[in-house]
Amino acid sequence: MNYTFSHRVQSLKPSAIREILKNSSAPGVIPLSAGNPAPDAFPYEAIGVISQRLLQDTPIAALQYSVTEGYAPLREHLRAYMAQKHQVGTEKDEVLITSGAQQVMDLLTKTLLNEGDTVLCEAPSFIGSLNTFRSYRAKLRGIPMEPDGVSIAGLREALETEKNIKYFYTIPNFQNPSGITMSLEKRRQVYELCRDHNVLILEDNPYGDLRFAGEDLPSIKSFDQEGVVMYAGSFSKVVSPGMRVGYAIGPQEVVQKMVVCKQGEDVHSNIWAQIVCHRFMTEYDYEAHLEGLRSIYRRKAGVLVEAMREHFQPLISWSPFEGGLFAWCTLPEGVDMLDFVKRAADRKTCVVPGTAFLTDESERCQSFRINFSTPTDGQLREGIRILGETAREMAE
């Protein structure tokens, strides 16, 4: 047999992150390349108790087919919770439960994008989402990041010049990979600019609850009275990523089309996991749990920053970050970034090259991404020491 693949697949490459993740689980490797929640961040005792009761009391409900839109009590709870706590969602919005937030990116793209249409995104941006957009043959246009979020001038210029723009993809809180948080001023500007150009905003907020410094800022969706924003939320970083439970909150008309697309992809998301998430949110002290997570990551970020101060300065710089799971580090001119990442990997310390997060991987980039949630404190200190040493050797 000869296989002829679709155009969309011919141009796809396996995600560099996934490929790196595979190697990073080899014995002895220090995993600064992953994005896994810390093992002590899982509320596994509560999940065990909920799951046991669920499978004893109402096993059929937890194991039978369900509806595509998602477990109704979870949808209702999320609607109320997100409206009350985050001013996210209006009467014109609908909630859809997805198989992880990645599926929100997938379903919105499937719903809106024809081959060759344009997606605006931050540059750099989350490689997983970029690859999803690429799988629909989107034309990706990256907008440069500034310390307080995406460049407004760059966004305006792109909105005015690009054709068939379907949405602007943004991670306003502790962006992956840059760690940057968009300022309140810019959130309003982004909302108004996109609204005025009749372009949807895909607001991806997987890390919003993981702020360990500074003050919470309102989401872009909280300004939305006109159906401009599709909000993507996730339980991956706050309950469990292996459960694959995410959600979309967005304009009814768009969500209903996404539901039809989801029917064809996986019928519905794992129902056990949806019920567990619902009960964990409603029967436990969810806010105390989130506060606990923030403590864990505040402490781990502290370990990272202390190690970077000792081993990175003055050669490697890093962007300030007030939450999330990542630090964005930049090598001095003269140190080849890809060579650096390769040498570090040879020393069993894995980080992700910054080029992986660009719309064009062949562009020049001096940065790399460090994850501080996956490694132990010891691995973190040792990994940073090895990275610092590697950079010094290369700079000499």
Add this chain to the structure above:
Amino acid sequence: MNYTFSHRVQSLKPSAIREILKNSSAPGVIPLSAGNPAPDAFPYEAIGVISQRLLQDTPIAALQYSVTEGYAPLREHLRAYMAQKHQVGTEKDEVLITSGAQQVMDLLTKTLLNEGDTVLCEAPSFIGSLNTFRSYRAKLRGIPMEPDGVSIAGLREALETEKNIKYFYTIPNFQNPSGITMSLEKRRQVYELCRDHNVLILEDNPYGDLRFAGEDLPSIKSFDQEGVVMYAGSFSKVVSPGMRVGYAIGPQEVVQKMVVCKQGEDVHSNIWAQIVCHRFMTEYDYEAHLEGLRSIYRRKAGVLVEAMREHFQPLISWSPFEGGLFAWCTLPEGVDMLDFVKRAADRKTCVVPGTAFLTDESERCQSFRINFSTPTDGQLREGIRILGETAREMAE
């Protein structure tokens, strides 16, 4: 905001089955329209025990991110089990765990099909899969069904005349909706014909383990030494549909592309469910469980046939079926099928109109589909009585 949807979505309609399923869960409705496994078919005690142990002993493994290909021990076990028991899979094949078998249909289509390419399918065929193919703007070409499976003359003619055929989609065992099982002779012919035309076969086998009469036949994949067949298996009918665990066994080269597509859709499938399926297959008497399922459905099919003999004959006929969950019934000329389905629904008895399973829903069809796994015995008898009464009234 004005929303402009993609071409693929503009032409999509919500699945009639899903829409009917929603109504069929209303109080008092007799659900002959669904496809849910019988409540007593769930091994929920075993799942409860496995899950409890899992979440106590290795909670992080059950809740953390995993790899896109699926839980390695489950993939390895399935490879060995399917090769040994069903002669499915060779060294050139690979196993991919999916979010239900529906995702096999989705990923293969994404991997192979450009807009406007042709998919050959049985007519009638499973609406869920047809809608997946439609979501990629496939041109669907239906091949008529005969009592021993798809028309070979029809398949040959289509293979010779259609352009850009990407695969032939077939459910050889207890086909949904017709209940028809493809003969051994035809399985060989289908394999050879497609191989000779360099066209893949997508063999969907969700009901293969649910044979309650007659003798097992080898799957088309069991003939495959040349990478012609993508086999789709599922735990939905034999363990739990709400878990959403299915799998593909097919040519390495194709599966690897499907993995890249899956990365962009949902990263990986719920890992708890994958581990539960693995442990249930390896730590329990899986063959005894399957035998138990066959007993349940043999009995329920007996209840259905007895009721049909009493209330349908001679007006409504039905195709013989030796397994699966469905019976395909045909109304006499002169009784309008869609009107019949509507009148039955008014009497709170839901069946699926046969037109829902055609590539062109506007074609004429006198048949409807009955599911006998979801309703209780009492509902089944009462539903059949109401359907028979409705048909008699309309025929008068």
